[in-house]
Amino acid sequence: MEGDGMLCAQFHVDTRSDDPGPRCGHTLTCVPADGGGQRLIIFGGATALEGDGPSGSTSGIRLAGATSDVHSFDVRSGVWTKLDPTGEGPSPRAAHSAAAVGNMVVVQGGIGPSGLASEDLHVLDLQGTPRWHRVSVKGPGPGQRYAHVISFVAQRFLVVHGGNDGAKPLGDSWYLDTTSKPYEWFKMNPAGDVPPPRMYAAAAPRADGLLLLCGGRGADSSPLSDAFGLARHRDGRWEWAAAPGEAPTARYQHAVAFVGTRLLVSGGALGGGSMVDDHLSLSVLNTSAGSAAGWSVAEIERAGGSSAAAATASRRCRHATAGVGPLVFVCGGLRGGTLLGDMYVMEESPEAQGLTRAEATAVLAEHVDLAAPAWQRWLRDAGLLEEAAAFSAANPDAVVTHHDGSVKPGFATPTTTNLESLKFVGGSAGSLKFDHGSPGSADGSPENNIGANDEAMTKLSSEEAKAAVALAKAAHVNIDSPPESHGSGKSSVHTPSPQSTARGGARGRGTASTARKPPSSEVRLHHRAVVVAAGSHDGPASGLGSLVRQLSIDQFESESKRIGPDMAAFGTPMVKMGSLDPGSMTPDGRGVLTPDHEKPDTVPRKVLNELLHPRQWEPDPVGASRGFILNVDEIDELCTLAEEKFQAESTVLRLRAPTKIFGDLHGQYGDLMRLFAEYGSPSTAGDIAYIDYLFLGDYVDRGSYSLETMSLLLALKIEHPDNIHLLRGNHEEADINALFGFRTECIERLGEEAGVQAWTRFNNLFQWLPLAAVIEDRVACMHGGIGRSITHISQLEELERPLTIESGGIMLMDVLWSDPTESDRVEGLRPNARGPGLVTFGPDRVRKFCEDNDLQMIIRAHECVMDGFERFAGGLLITVFSATNYCGTANNAGAILVLGRDLKLYPKLIHPLPPSALYGDGGEDEDMEGGSWQLALNKDRPPTPPRGRPGDQKSRIGSGGDIF
Secondary structure (H helix, E strand, O other), X not given: OOOOOEEEEEOOOOOOOOOOOOOEOOEEEEEEOOOOOEEEEEEOOEEEEEEOOOOOOOOOEEEEEEEOOEEEEEOOOOEEEEEOOEEXXXXXXXXXXXXXXXXXXEEEOOEEOOEEOOOOEEEEEOOOOOEEEEEOOEOOOOOOOEOOEEEEEOOOEEEEEOOEOOOOEEOOEEEEEOOOOOOEEEEOOOEEOOOOOEEOOEEEEOOOOOEEEEOOEEOOOOEEOOEEEEEEOOOOOEEEEEOOOOOOOOEEOOEEEEEOOEEEEEOOEEEOOEEOOHHHXXXXXXXXXXXXXXXXXXXXXXXXXXXXXXXXXXXXXXXEEEEEOOEEEEEEEEEOOEEEEXXXXXXXXHHHHOOOHHHHHHHHHOOOOOOOHHHHHHHHHOOOHHHHHHHHHHOOOOOOOOOOOOOOOOOOOOOOOOOOOOEEEEOOOOOEEEEOOOOOOOOOOHHHHEOOOHHHHHHHHHHHHHHHHHHHHHOOOOOOOOHHHOOOOOOOOOOOOHHHOOOOOOOHHHOOOOOOOOOOOOOEEOOOOEEEOOOOOOOOOOOOHHHOOOOOOOOOOOOOOOOHHHHHHHOOOOOOXXXXXXXXXXXXXXXXXXXXXXXXXXXXXXXXXXXXXXXXXXXXXXXXXXXXXXXXXXXXXHHHHHHHHHHOOOOEEEEOOOEEEXXXXXXXXHXXXXXXXXXXXXXXXXXXXXXXXXXXXXXOOOOOOHHHHHHHHHHHHHHOOOOEEEOOOOOOOHHHHOOOOHHHHHHHHHOHHHHHHXXXXXXXXXOOOOOEEEEOOOEEEEOOOOOOOOOOHHHHHOOOOOOOHHHHHHHHHHHHHOEEOOOOOOOOEEEOOOOOOOEEEOHHHHHHHHHHOOOOEEEEOOOXXXXXXXXXXXXXXXXXXXXXXXXXXXXXXXXXXXXXOOOEEEEEEEOOXXXXXXXXXXXXXXXXXXXXXXXXXXXXXXXOOOEOOOOOOXXXXXXXXXXX
């Protein structure tokens, strides 16, 4: 089938390597490497054979020489290293199963010299010195079994399925919720097309939470040719759905790996002494939407050799595979009576990636060192040496220089996985099926990818969009015209050139808007990010939650570290104030730190005195009266004082680094306090004298503390007008926040009449908020995006405030509501899955916008992303979201981005706390009582599902909660 080709060549290991040697029945998992990039971990397997199976057969062969050794393969350099982990490791075994969870490998089950291995979970923690941990799990579980599958699904659940308990093939499924302690196995009672019992099947999780299972040996010992998808409903139910069509061949003891949305199935046995035919040895299940979905046979090509020779890469069984970007690594296995110790590397064809050969080489360079000796030999054998040399010559800074995760101008790093949506929708009888309709949003949330019916899915993703569309139409804003009619050179919208408009506006720290020399540094994302996990840091044997180390950057610092010497660039003093909260201290007129309760009694000061306590704030106890510290007259005074500050600013702010950038907060005041406590507070005792704070909008709605969040930010703006900057989000609009919580909160906490007055006053102020900021003339920041109509930042500068949807028109809709497309492969303008009339913009538009405005990056908010931040357009655009566990259901991490004076961008994360920490003790009350009205509203009007993760190992991480 055209476009399904795989370029393949044997990988000859570097002479420096400590080769794992021949083996079968082992596992190969992909985890982040310490220095950036990825590494493959081999564990266990059989290193010797006994038996008399005929040539080409696996019958009659008994595995012997089972091992428990561990080897690591650095993908970038192509070098193997034998590891010697400390701790309590698993016994020697083969036919076990393993899953990658962040920088850890979880091993379960298998069979060894003494028979079935124990059912214990063993975790290999690869952060720092490798160490094994045996994890205690409560209650009964899957039990002893081998030839089963285990996968880490939806960045939350360990799922075990099938196998053999020593007596019969199994068809049961179990899951362990890694966000819930004590850890406990639960047996599934799944709905849908439940797979029949099987062993020696293969499974892989897609990056958005869908688990694909295929093949295996059935209860009658026959090979199977079916495939199934497993996903989880929002209400906690699990459901299987059969994939359409039938695989090109039945098989078992095969291996699978995802490359984007394509599941590559290699090798396998047929039984009766037969192997899978060469021409069928590599098959593809395309899970993307559209006509390309379904099964096909991949053509294996090898430059300088026959296809039969190249087929040796997949003509094997009991082997292991792993995917890294466009590459699939095939390692070891069994062919007839011969143990294999070779490794082959296959690259998905440029046609299948939708790229030219030159572009595919650029993608390859993001994962491997093209100059490394082992990769040089592979490139030669694959016929790519000339292309690689040309790329290296044309891009000297793009080759093996991205260990720091930097984004180089002129070379946009493609994302490694470009998911299109594979939705499960209700069938005619309530069963599930694969939907090959138009692409939806690859939201990365398994609960949102599956639904009982189309109506539920529509409600889930479009409640807010419906309100926005209704608002736009009421304001006579034309959002129904084709997206191509805007921003394409044919638009009737006036688009002045950036040179024709002065780059004016307010600057941080009161600097003038005069031209200045461009900074010598380029904007780049630092390869390490600081992360603070929820929960206590118990000893290594206490559980898996204490082992969280990193998220979707190549490597994160441990929880106990900060960014070390680089913190000097931000000037953050580590102030100790005894029992006083540093956030509650500010200077008096003499520059002396004085407790806030001694300050003049103004409304902003009252707010700061009462609310700015990062390490002391707690949610209201259940049943407590939820009044507010300000009355309606004080709220009016606060808004008036803040409004004066906003009126003095430009619609587009001009700021200097260093700057902390916050994404959506949505009334989750507890998260704001945690971010202040962990990463610096906006007071003189904190770091306000040294760094600006930029908030990208969506301060209200959804959470229970919108009044606290908005009032504190306004008070900070009044107190530090040159250092605190607030942009407008799509929820800073009366017709939106009337529906999604803010109006309700005002009435509930202030009373009917006063609540409506306060809500109205806040919304009048929102019309004065700036729409964008440009930091160091290099980084553009906004809430939503550039949409269909925004081609130059000067367009936003020309919009005069106060702004309503009617006066702001299509540009205001775009800057507040538009999103990037679902992946870097989807270019141009597309309809937005949020609802009709809204658009998404592709990486080509991001690149053009940056080029036309002499920018190096766009930072925006607006979408919940599972790691708190997410890269798009090869790193030219970053989404940041600061509220954790959005609406109490998304289970996402929250993040801020810190842009240093050197223009390095440092992500800093917090993991979710239990709902009670955000909503009070009533937050977990299923009856929505005890002050948790906001949870009830979120249930009635669900949020847009979280945006999907990137698909390489940067996304295969433990995030979104107190998980591994």
